[in-house]
Amino acid sequence: MFDEEIEIQKKNKLKWFPGHMKKALDDIEDNKIKLADVILYVLDSRAPFSCLNPNVNKIVHNKPIIYVFNKFDLADEKRVIEIQKQFSSENKVSIIVNATSSAFKQAVKNALKQVLKDKIERNKAKNLRATYKVLVLGVPNTGKSTLINMLSGTKKAKTGNIAGVTKVNNWIKIDDDFLLLDTPGVLWPSFDDEISRNLAYVGSLSDKEFDLADLGFELMKIIFEKYPNNLKQKFEVNFEFEEFIELYDRFCKKRGFLIRGGEIDYNRAGKTFVDDFRAGKFGRITLE
Template identity: 45%
Template sequence: MEFNDSKKINWFPGHMTKALRMMEENLSLCDSVVYVLDARAPFACINPKLNQICKNKPILYILNKSDLIEANDLSKIIQVFKGEGSNVISTVGTDLKDGKSVYSTVIALLSDKINAKKAKGITKTVRVMVCGIPNTGKSTIINSLSGKRQAQTGDKAGVTKGKQWIKVYDMELLDTPGTMPPSMDNQLYARHLAFIGSINDNILDLEGLCLDFIKELTQKHAGVLNKKYGVTETDSPLQIYEGICKARGFLMRGGEFDYERCSKAVFDDFRKGRLGKICLENSPT
């Protein structure tokens, strides 16, 4: 089997144009922005279009899915954000305690504004827009923060379709659909977003991407594929791919390799943390 270089990745369906417009329209109602990133690829999760829309509001960056990376990678990433003067915390979206810490950090960030209102006898309702790339855990964090399953969640890109305001005590949170940049100039970042499940699998060449993933893992995370599938990492990426097919029994009638099933299984293993804690980026490229 021969693999062509995987195609340029770009995913910007019409509903994202609509979602970005909705965010622009609603931002003036909001006091701050909670910008949710996937800790496995936090720099790929920065959408310049979103930053442009939010530039006049205080932003709290959330490194979510921090359970899927090692603590030393997490601290390196936090240093990068802090070094740029950004507000940042890490979370496990499903953890109620982390939901509460998102709440208290936002309140602390806006304390001057809240106290100024309080001095005039007004209890301020704090409005927060929760945004980010698809599948980073925005709706999950809102549910943990509110203690109720109010926002729909799911392990694929594009679960939230429209806007939804959710009230928690004196805070109103705007859940928004995940949005991609209109064009992805950095294709390494685009591949990372594809690997972590932030791009709709149906538009991707998963078989070609799996080969890219194997190349990246053998170069930057030696030992991971050997440990999980028993393959020899000094082999070529295609031989490793075929080794995984053999190890997992992904063979078609006639003994041909079932690359498609294999790619789905490898990405499923990675996305669910079954390859171990793997951080694709702990600094910007």
């Protein structure tokens, strides 16, 4: 590899993995995992693979994991179910939820009880009334705190749309059976461009590090390739064109993203399209 490329990679690594994340990740690995009976690993259903730390098994040692496909209300139902089947075929236990709705509370509790079945039975046989500890993991903004609040019926876990809001850690009671521990969203040292862009689209990575014009364009291209009808409905523009680049210009003009002289304001367009996607304004979409 050229020196220049190595330098860029190093810089990227630093950008995505600031010091406070390294600290948080070390703390999870060294201290918190040990305390847990089970892990709830929260993924964004719009980009579940990108939210998945490739080293998660190493990090959590032998603790059972339940993968939570969250933000289901914003994602493509059919695709998420397909991905869930793929997880099942790899022996990964998972549930599909919308953490903003308490309708999913029972499903999460059932999954926890299912995964801990042997342990629960062993304790029952010994006449022990145990409380099980659940550690909630995931990249920033996937809805960890929202899920904890929904399960516990409190507002004890701090939520927000910014990466890294969760700082304090307290065990929060769901019921007599379970205690939950929130964690700050952690990323890992390196991932490729596609993953980092996906994480930016869903708000797990700050978009400050990206060229917004480029980010918005790339996002719209994926949506166009996977969900053309969503864009047709939204923009009502003629889809007969030579290249996506021309269609994109029509979207921008339709939305009035122009600067003086009739030129397109690609920065404003890019930022707005990313924001619109995050808010679900292009319909239910799963990017992978």
